Amino acid sequence: MARSAAYGALGQWELAGADAKECVQRNPKFAKGYHRLANAQQQLGHRAEAIATLKAAQSSATDPEKVPGIKKLLRQLNQEEAAANPAAGSAQGGGRQVPxxxxxxxxxxxxxxxxxxxxxxxxxxxxxxxxxxxxxxxxxxxxxxxxxxxxxxxxxxxxxxxxxxxxxxxxxxxxxxxxxxxxxxxxxxxxxxxxxxxxxxxxxxxxxxxxxxx
The missing domain is CATH 1.10.287.370 (Helix Hairpins)
Incomplete structure (x- = not known):
C-alpha cells in the first residue's frame, strides 16, 4: 500500500493503480486500498471506474467512513460525471428531463x-x-x-x-x-x-x- 502511495507521489498512476488493485484483491475489506485505486483511476481519466471502485468500498470495505476521502472523492466524481453528461445524471436520478x-x-x-x-x-x-x-x-x-x-x-x-x-x-x-x-x-x-x-x-x-x- 505504501508503494502505491509512493508511485502516486511520483505521478506514476498506472503503477499506483496496479499496486492498489492488488491490495484490494488481497484484502477486500481495506478501505484505504479502494481510495488509492480510485484516485489512480481518476488521474488516468477513468472516471466511471473510479466511481465504481468507491461504491464497492462503501459496500465491501470495513468502516469506509474512517477514510473521509472516499465520500469526498465520490461526491466530486459524481459532480464531474453529471456535469459532463447531464442527461445520464438525470436518468440515474429518476428519469427527469434536465432543463x-x-x-x-x-x-x-x-x-x-x-x-x-x-x-x-x-x-x-x-x-x-x-x-x-x-x-x-x-x-x-x-x-x-x-x-x-x-x-x-x-x-x-x-x-x-x-x-x-x-x-x-x-x-x-x-x-x-x-x-x-x-x-x-x-x-x-x-x-x-x-x-x-x-x-x-x-x-x-x-x-x-x-x-x-x-
Whole structure:
C-alpha cells in the first residue's frame, strides 16, 4: 500500500493503480486500498471506474467512513460525471428531463472546473519540487558553512563547475533560496485563488444538480 502511495507521489498512476488493485484483491475489506485505486483511476481519466471502485468500498470495505476521502472523492466524481453528461445524471436520478438551460450551464462549468483542478495539481507538483530543492539547498548550505574559511568549493553552472570560495558559494545559495521563496509565495497565492474558484464552481454545480432533483 505504501508503494502505491509512493508511485502516486511520483505521478506514476498506472503503477499506483496496479499496486492498489492488488491490495484490494488481497484484502477486500481495506478501505484505504479502494481510495488509492480510485484516485489512480481518476488521474488516468477513468472516471466511471473510479466511481465504481468507491461504491464497492462503501459496500465491501470495513468502516469506509474512517477514510473521509472516499465520500469526498465520490461526491466530486459524481459532480464531474453529471456535469459532463447531464442527461445520464438525470436518468440515474429518476428519469427527469434536465432543463436545457441547466444542461447548458453544467456543460459550461465542467471544463472550467477540470481546468482549475488540473492547474491546482500542476502547482502542487511544482511546490513539491521546490520543497525538495529547498531541503537540498539547506543541506548544502550547512555543509559549506562547516568548511574552514578560505576553502575553495565548486558551484554548478549548467553542465560546468565553477570554482568559488565558500563565502561566494554561500551568498549564491542565499540568493537562490530567496528566489525559491518568492516563486513558492507566488505559486501559493495562485493556488489559493484557484481553490476559491474551484469551490465556487463546485457550489454552482451542486446547486444546479439540486435543481434537477427537485
Amino acid at each position: 436545457t438551460h441547466i444542461a447548458k450551464e453544467l456543460q459550461e462549468l465542467q471544463p472550467k472546473f477540470m481546468n482549475v483542478k488540473r492547474e491546482v495539481e500542476q502547482i502542487d507538483a511544482k511546490l513539491a519540487a521546490y520543497a525538495r530543492q529547498k531541503k537540498r539547498l539547506a543541506l548544502v548550505e550547512k555543509e559549506v558553512a562547516e568548511l574552514p574559511e578560505g576553502t575553495n568549493t565548486y558551484r554548478s553552472i549548467g553542465k560546468m563547475f565553477l570554482q568559488t570560495s565558500t563565502e561566494e558559494n554561500a551568498a549564491t545559495m542565499k540568493s537562490d533560496q530567496k528566489k525559491t521563496d518568492e516563486q513558492v509565495a507566488s505559486l501559493e497565492a495562485r493556488k489559493n485563488y484557484l481553490n476559491r474558484q474551484k469551490l465556487s464552481l463546485e457550489e454552482n454545480i451542486t446547486e444546479l444538480l439540486a435543481q434537477c432533483s427537485t
